[in-house]
Ligand SMILES: Nc1ncnc2c1ncn2[C@@H]1O[C@H](COP(=O)(O)OP(=O)(O)O)[C@@H](O)[C@H]1O
């Protein structure tokens with residue numbers, strides 16, 4: 001399974017750039033190392049994502065004279081840094097297979113010096129908000145509502161258990177990520 | 180502006196020997212709200228609940244209930260306050276095994292000076308409210324786990340407390356029984372405008388709360404307010 005779903009590749013690359021300017025291929029390598037275990041990023045996707053980030057002013061190019069696209073060094077801008085911070089602070093909409101995005105967020109929070117526990121806490125709050133709503137709907141509904149809501153509730157509960165276990169291992173993960 | 184909280188813990192510290200159970204824990208409970216205290220096992224949830232309820236005395240810090248400093252009260256004053264203002268539901272083992280379920284629910288009223296007739300009438304109404312009238316004349320040991328917890332909820336609410344403290348109230352029940360207990364418990368607490376402090380490590384139980392506070396290593400990490 002792809003560790004990072006499409007939406008967060010841009011944020012992941014930005015987060016990695018907080019460590020310092022890099023060439024595209026270098027960025028791809030460190031992305032694959034951390035998040036791309038089973039499905040490395042295609043070069044095409046790296047460059048198209050960087051082009052989008054460039055258009056949006058989230059990265060800038062430190063050009064080397066006479067260099068082609070693969071020789072360009074990309075650096076994160078101030079706008080890029082706040083974009084990463086905003087993304088980390090914003091909980092995800094609870095949905096299946098969220099753990100991949102959350103895992104990326106936790107690792108990047110650790111890499112960029114944000115509080116990873118805050119990421120997990122914000123997500124827990126968001127999950128519980130939805131669980132309250134589903135619980136109300138279930139308890140006031142007919143049998144079909146009950147079964148449908150229960151299915152969603154069990155899945156959200158599984159996510160929350162994962163958040164809990166991850167929170168308990170955050171020191172361990174921090175040591176590994178920063179090693 | 181939010182109104183003053185009904186119950187407040189400020190920077191509580193409490194150690195059992197060398198084990199630190201609370202390390203600067205602070206939390207607020209507002210009148211009529213259901214607050215879930217979540218967190219891993221051993222994080223200090225029960226200890227915090229016991230301090231809030233005036234059962235345990237913190238080494239440092241202050242607990243304030245309706246403007247009164249619980250930590251500065253005499254023991255008997257605190258016990259009286261607990262009897263008149265607070266109710267308790269635990270995971271199990273809180274009912275007197277020799278008494279019938281009806282007598283168990285009537286007991287707090289009897290201790291408060293109510294007549295036997297009045298106490299039993301009120302107890303019967305609460306058992307009905309919790310849908311366990313059929314075990315009124317049975318002993319707790321003859322009721323199922325789910326019925327027993329509903330009797331315990333009836334007993335906690337019969338004195339119309341302003342705060343009910345519940346420590347893993349469904350911890351010994353299966354999913355469906357636990358849910359039914361929570362539904363009836365929270366609905367009844369809301370009817371009487373009692374606040375509930377609910378200790379649970381189960382998200383599905385915490386989903387019956389209005390807000391959650393997460394306890395980790397003896398501290399309260401977050402408190403989310405509904406919008
Ligand atoms: N009576 C006690 N004597 C010694 N240690 C205790 C006592 N009560 C709690 N503790 C310790 O304090 C910590 C917090 O316990 P507790 O409040 O029961 O946690 P929780 O309810 O979150 O599982 C734990 O490390 C526990 O072992």
Ligand SMILES: [Mg+2]
Pocket residue numbers: 224225226346
């Ligand atoms: Mg406990």
